[in-house]
Amino acid sequence: MLQLTLKQNPPVPLEAELISPDTLARMSLDEIRALPLQLGKHRRRLDEFFDISGAPGLELKLIGDLSRVKWLGRGMSQGRIEIVGNAGMHLGARMKGGEIEVHGNTGDWLGAEMSQGTIRVRGDAGGQVGAAYRGSVSGMKNGTIIIDGTAGLEIGMRMRRGLIVVGKRVKDFAGLQMKGGTILLRAGSEIRAGAWMVRGTIISLAPLPLLPTFATSCSHNPLFLRLLARQLADWDIALPALDDQGTYDCYSGDSSVPGKGELLIWRPRNGSAVQ
């Protein structure tokens, strides 16, 4: 396993898209030390910022507060990155496979436009998780992003497939213009969840403010939730899906598009769901 420890916090964001298993696994330690990283308008060597130890391979461990290091694992297709500390913007953007685990917080655009792979964040994430970059037709096309803490604005914006799970309350516009896939909000969200959504599913285990363009459709426990619950059990995440626990209030929208997405809001037995 190759281990990179941040020596000094860069004064401006450091662009480090070359730090990914695909690139580093093929290189010698000397080549890795000399890899170019862009710091503002200057090109710097990797070893100016990182202490390097271990052997190059598909496993990579990054240590330190990397909140000013951007584009880590961009487009990676295999292997694993473990980050002990925070990570900067665009972590795992456009990734095609492999695994990223962060023991800390991450910046915006986590897993943006990813097409496969898994990202697990133990802390909080920024906005635009799994989103489409400005102008793009679609955001994440597949893969899984699991965040234990909170997340910011516009998570899952224009996502087409895949799964985003957020443990704590997220900010506005979750699932903005969503085209497919699933977002699980374990602690609800601020306003305008599902705005402009065309298809896809947003599940909330806590009450959340509804847009007026979502219509009540029914209350039930969709069968697919049991499958999802089984999948989530692998990550120690509980999803209620059985009738004796309660039901989901199902809303369809966003009718302003018009879309046929669904918002499922958990109503435990003897509880009232919608605010």
Next chain:
Amino acid sequence: MLRITGGRVYDPANGVDGQIRDVCIADGRIAAAVGDGARTLDASGMVIFPGGVDVHTHVAGGAINFARAMTPEDHRRTVAFIRTQTQRSGLGGMAPTTFATGYLYAGMGWTTLNEAAVPILSAKHTHEELRDVPIVDKSCCVLMANNEIVLDLLENGELERAKQVVAWQIWASKAYGVKAVNPGGVAAWKWGKDAKQLSETVEGYRKLTPGTIITGLAQIIDELGLPHPLHLHCNNLGAPGNYTTTLESMKSLEGHRAHLAHLQYHAYGGDDWNTMRSETEAIADYFNAHSNLTADAGAVLFGNTVTITADGPWQHLLYKLTGRKWGNLDVENETGCGIVPYTYRPSNIVNAVQWASGLELLLMIKDPWRVSLSTDHPNGACFWRYPEILQLLMSADFRRDCMAKMSEEAKRRIRLPELDREYSLFEIAIITSAGPARALGLSNKGHLGIGADADIAVYNQDQDISRMFSHPRYVIKHGEIVIEEGEIRATPLGRSYVIKPQYESTIEEYLRPLFEDCYTMQFENYPVELERVEHAELRNCIPAE
């Protein structure tokens, strides 16, 4: 001074068809001979073409700039031009940035272009962008067929005054020609309508029809004696069954000169999207028999692009069909504009018909002098993909290979499988250079006769036609080597061709009060000053008797 020796020269305007001969250059022009001190380029095994001329493209101004702003996703996936000693930074892609546009055109051997749609209100913007398109020479066409002042005059039958206004506006915009886009249709779009039939009254008018606008403008342009005839984007673009409208438009132009822009988009049969088919044969038959007309193909290639046109109502329809992004501009009393990113797919039967129709027109129109290569950049495809079209034109086998992937249903709706014609290099030189130069009335362009501008492209002779035309060995602009061995050596600024037609200065007294009433801009601020146009070169009109 420069001498190019040993190359096969294709100079259709002077009847030179692949003979090996020297081309001499002195003072930026083709010369009969040069002294012994001249630098010599050995072009053995290469072919020599007059520099390419694009008669219809959209590379500068409000619309293309809006398209650039709307497509950041394309900027991310395209290759960037990195700044060097001789070269500015920029981006290629669907709507290349200004400097990159010049590099890409020159990098393919094209040295002159005509920006086909300029509203007077954004003419200043257009000229400022054209100034930043290096290497190539430029001209532009001003939009007139939905200009409310002109339409009001045509409605009232005041043709003489309309002529004065048109002449004044050409000079005000420092244009070279006049473009008519969906005559009356864009004016009607401001009422939420369109103008699909030539004989239908235009919304907001009592008796004005698209037919009256077309014949009125064509007559005015002939009387003013502009070197380039009326540049017409016919009504009903893109719609199934629109070939009848196109035929009617061509008939209404009898007795006048006209250039039909992107003819491919106007050559469809069928009743709706499910029955749409190619009707290029009917269009080509009429066109072949009427020498008053020229056209450009407006060919389509499969892939991503962004469509931009002054034809606002069509773009709204396209947006509704695709569900993609849509931009719409209203240009006060003059015109409109719509932007929609689009992907042409071979699996889509409509797209397959469009792809075939463009090639069919190029193959069925017998006189290559009257049909120019164009993709209506960026609408049908980006201009930097022209070499792919040349390959399709020069190889029937390659066309068959491409068609092999198409569905049987698509093949039933096109004529391309029956066409065996293959273009020769001589004919390619006509449709890419000599023909468009003649259609534009640029006598110093598109040929290698003595005194012509020394704009020359030298290509390696290659079986792979697409590769051959994508990578010229040398490109010479005004006698200077600008591309050599695939690298940009120099980026001189090109010239801008401007027309000053005759008009009575009293016409300003008529226009001023209308302006103060209707425009958001002061009359004095409206015209583009000549100083604003970089390297302007005035060309003459020859007014009709």
